[in-house]
Amino acid sequence: MASDFARYIAKLRQLLFDEEILNRRFVELEWLENDAEGFLEDVYGEYFRDAAKILRLMGAEMKQRPYHIPEIKRLLNRFKKKTISIGAVKVKHQINCMWQNLKRGDFEALTSVFEGIKRENELVQFRLESYFKVRKQGPPAEIEDRPEYGYMDTDSE
Template sequence: MADEHAQQIANLRQSFFDQQLLNEKFFRTEEIDIGLPGFLEDFYCTYFREAERLVVTLKLELHGPPFDVESIELYLHEFRSNTKSAGAVKVLTQIGRCIECSSALDFAGCLACLEEASTEMKYLKRQLKNYFRLIRQGPPTVIDDCPDFGDESSSEE
């Protein structure tokens, strides 16, 4: 039973990378959790709380005119920085598109990309909730299998 549970956890972790939801930063943060139990979940709860705040703020900014380009850029870069730290690959890709649109003064396009980023973020949040639920049911004693991260070049933007 314990082996089956550990395998479920390992499979779910690997799916994060296979689906390109998360990159190696998740694994690095997870290693910290071994010494500080609960760190990983707290880290991602904080990330999602801040990311959701930024999405709401950006949506308000993008429903101009007038558009405060400087504020929009500032919020987008903060969102990108936080997301990069979390290793949320698909969210990061959409934020990059938001930044491109904002730079081109395409605020409708920026808003559309922000909606996509928000959708990707909500999906990731659901997947991580499932993961943390499994961990709370009884974590494996040691996380000894390093996920296959795939192509490292696609994990950073």
């Protein structure tokens, strides 16, 4: 039977799915952590460092007029791959919105959607940092509860 702390951690993790912040990829990565303590934090730490770099480069591209569309697409593609690899659902959704605006040639919407990407990424970072901090406060525990992902069970477009 899970301890109260393990149930609390499972509840915090479930909120990440209920609020559509993460999908099952997070749990898959969490399972890998059983073999290497700190693995999950390392994976997400690397993601956030890469994301900051990509967003900084994309921000510079967004300031150029006319837009250098091939470079924006390259950066978006790179960011989307990283986002899918960690299961950041809302960030991926914002990236898809930006792709759609690029396809339609709706350049007026690009800045707004780009700001949405940055906001959603910051939210994921804040929530995960909080989750990891709380998780460290208790004893190492197996989290027995399996999350319910709802529609987030796949990475399909």
